[in-house]
Amino acid sequence: MQNESPPIRRVIGCPVTAMPFDDQISLMLTWAKQHLSRSVCVANVHMLVEAYRNSGFATVLRQSDLVTPDGMPLVWMLRCLGVSNQDRIAGMDILVELCTRAPEQDVSIFFLGCHDDILNRMKQRLSREFPNLKIAGIEPLPFRPLTPDEDEALVQRVNASRAGLVLVALGCPKQETWIAQHRDRIQAVMVGLGGAFPVFAGVHKRAPRMMRSIGLEWLYRLLQEPRRLWGRYLDTIPIFVWLAIKQLLSPSQDIPMKGEG
Numbered sequence: 001m002q003n004e005s006p007p008i009r010r011v012i013g014c015p016v017t018a019m020p021f022d023d024q025i026s027l028m029l030t031w032a033k034q035h036l037s038r039s040v041c042v043a044n045v046h047m048l049v050e051a052y053r054n055s056g057f058a059t060v061l062r063q064s065d066l067v068t069p070d071g072m073p074l075v076w077m078l079r080c081l082g083v084s085n086q087d088r089i090a091g092m093d094i095l096v097e098l099c100t101r102a103p104e105q106d107v108s109i110f111f112l113g114c115h116d117d118i119l120n121r122m123k124q125r126l127s128r129e130f131p132n133l134k135i136a137g138i139e140p141l142p143f144r145p146l147t148p149d150e151d152e153a154l155v156q157r158v159n160a161s162r163a164g165l166v167l168v169a170l171g172c173p174k175q176e177t178w179i180a181q182h183r184d185r186i187q188a189v190m191v192g193l194g195g196a197f198p199v200f201a202g203v204h205k206r207a208p209r210m211m212r213s214i215g216l217e218w219l220y221r222l223l224q225e226p227r228r229l230w231g232r233y234l235d236t237i238p239i240f241v242w243l244a245i246k247q248l249l250s251p252s253q254d255i256p257m258k259g260e261g
Helices: 020-031 047-054 057-062 072-080 093-103 116-131 148-160 175-181 196-201 209-213 217-224 228-248
Strands: 008-011 016-019 038-043 066-069 109-113 137-138 167-169 187-192
Touching: 008 072, 008 093, 016 047, 016 057, 016 072, 020 066, 020 093, 038 047, 038 175, 047 057, 047 072, 047 093, 047 228, 057 175, 057 228, 066 072, 072 148, 072 228, 093 167, 093 187, 093 196, 116 137, 116 196, 116 217, 137 148, 167 196, 175 187, 217 228
Parallel strands: 016 066, 038 066, 038 187, 109 137, 109 167, 167 187
Antiparallel strands: 008 016
């Protein structure tokens, strides 16, 4: 699989990797053991609508090595498109599974982004639940863009740590863009997991399993952070539903990104 492109389906014009959870995790770890520079986007409705509206961001997704179906609407779309065994590959589950399996593969992980408080809480939980995990580094990033010298120093620190995985928390679409900019500079598998860090740290609660399985995690999150999320959901959910229905009614016709022909 190293030199082969994973199977994909296009969902509202965006490529989404059509592989079971375990296969995608195994592929990340295979790349990580070889210190290959790879990019992983953990996609939900918000991310795909961002790509639909922004051709530059759409290019970021098209050039990613894996685009996992995080939100259940993406999973349902893949199943409608013939991927009957597709399951959800969510950021929080990716984080936990990589921390569980990385020590078995002698792979270390670098945690990058978020705030010091969240990172400190994460470090405490990681040491408690994954005592054999090799943490190559754990550090925040400032809100402002790094200077070229700061960025080069960061790249050198990550590469010198010999991390096989770099888990990045900057929020969508910033973290995916950052990962794309560091492709072939950072010799590790970079995974955008912004929303998973605060949940793992215990700052936010994850929706109960039943709500996640029926696609209502967005509602649970909205109740926790109404001010931050209500505008985003109102702006993205209706257009995703419209584009998804349009695609399913005309499966032979792909949906172009805005700015494309």
